[in-house]
Amino acid sequence: MHTVVGDAYVRRRILQDARLNLESEIALNLVRDAGESDYLLLDGASYFGGERKFWVDLYGKCKEKGIKLLAISKQSPALHDEKGRDLVAATYMLSFHPLWIYYPVTRANIHEHLYGDVSIIKLCEESSRVFRCDIMEYLTHYREVPELISPLISISEDPRCIGYPVTLWLAHDFSTPSxxxxxxxxxxxxxxxxxxxxxxxxxxxxxxxxxxxxxxxxxxxxxxxxxxxx
Missing domain, CATH: 1.10.1220 (Arc Repressor Mutant)
Known part of the structure; x- marks a missing residue:
């Protein structure tokens, strides 16, 4: 039980911080038994350290063990092109390929708590869904980015959430109260x-x-x- 006092927006911020703390704790416990062949997908952007952000310890442990840590956002209204348009939608309109990645949109900047290089990805030919995907900076030093992203294609064809990694959908479905x-x-x-x-x-x-x-x-x-x- 988590009691929160304040208006709707204050409560949301506090509960969001509590959620990210809980998710970070669970993820940190999971990666103790993981290795270089494993992926860890976070729901959200790659902001670590501070209020309403993932734990820096989680990033550090994944980096230490070489785990493929990716953060996937269902929406990213903060990204705009030079004309002020939504960058995710604008990028989708410009691409003629069934599957693609636009990388990098911007580079990691730990001074602003952004620990991953920002990219935009389309993972399924039959879906028009496009997502922001943050790739941790340490992963891009020794692997090609398409190689890192390609395993996500096979888990993004589930009819319940076509175009979106089903593992994230299952986590959301499991944790959402009726x-x-x-x-x-x-x-x-x-x-x-x-x-x-x-x-x-x-x-x-x-x-x-x-x-x-x-x-x-x-x-x-x-x-x-x-x-x-x-």
Whole structure:
């Protein structure tokens, strides 16, 4: 149980930090038994060290053992071309190949907590999905980048998430609570607030600030779609 106090955006930042800490801890335990032939895929961009970032210790252990550490983002609104357009979409429109990698978009810069070279990849001919893929800087010294990325093609053809590595989809599916479970916890919280005499006050505050969400069909806070700015 992780209790967070604050508005929706404060809670999101705190919970995102808690999630990345937990993911880093789990990944660090996994790589202890891994070797040079193994891949570790992270969901997100390759930012390490500090608030809302992966652990530097995880990067260090992967580098020490030669593990192929890649960070894959489902979206990357921070990337733009010289005309200010979304770079991922613009790159897709310019390519005529069924599978491709655009590398590098930008190089790693550990002073800005970016530990991987940024690339854009398309992994499946039948899919139009394109993703940002950060390749850890230490990997590019002794391997060709297409060689590093090519094993991802075979795990990106699952019909449940065609074009996206199924291992990341499975991790997301396993860790995402169902709506029924979230509603159960939502009801428990409301019962606790009612017993404390706070529910009516909070509902009045909610009505004063959530009308834009209601217009967009969002009934509960957990239904909001957050976009990570990477």
């Amino acid at each position: 709506d029924s479970k979230l509603l159960h916890h939502h009801d428990q919280v409301e019962e606790t607030l009612a017993d404390a005499g706070l529910l009516d006050v909070l509902r009045i505050e909610e009505l004063s600030c959530n009308f834009p969400d209601e217009l967009h069909g969002v009934k509960h806070p957990f239904e909001r779609e957050w976009i990570e700015h990477v």
